[in-house]
Amino acid sequence: MAVIVSEEKSTNSANIQFLDLHAACCIGLNGLTLNKMEGDNCTPIGTWPFRRVFYRADKQDTPLTQLPLTRITKQMGWCDDPKDNDNYNKLVELPYLYSHEKLWRDDDLYDIIVELGYNDRPPIKGRGSAIFMHVMARDGSPTAGCISLRKDDLLNLISLVGLNEVLEINAPK
DSSP states (O other): OEEEEEEETTTTEEEEEETTEEEEEEOBTTOEESSOOTTSOOEEOEEEEEEEEEEOTTTSOOOOOSSOEEEOOTTEEEEOOTTOTTTTTSEEESSOSSOEEESSOSSSTTSEEEEEOSSOSSOOTTSOOOOEEEEOOTTOOOBSSSEEEOHHHHHHHHHHOOTTOEEEEEOOO
């Protein structure tokens, strides 16, 4: 069974549904795309497996989930630099020479991160990196290409999904 994300073109809002969970979510600032490129602020349309859950143990109890769990440390980053031949779209240890996102953030957005299997086996340079599900900004603002949910909804979702579930992001209706 798939977790479904759909954007209503007429209202420019997005929703996620799985079993009895129906929740609002945020997508990339520039909407959905079939042709994802690094830095385009779009969320890629397609079907992506759930890989693992990262969490801040100092701010969040261990989440209940069947997915593999990884505690976020201050030394964790995610390489988003297509010039990096070895680690583009991969977890890296900080400090790091190439462009990257820090997973340990001052805001609450990355208190829980679900790594999605987008452009990762193998990564194709420039096709987009770090497509995560994470905690929604307090003001409900769009993401840089990820999917964000309210913290309670994200915790509920990861408690429901199994190891072989996928996230299906559909084109606007």
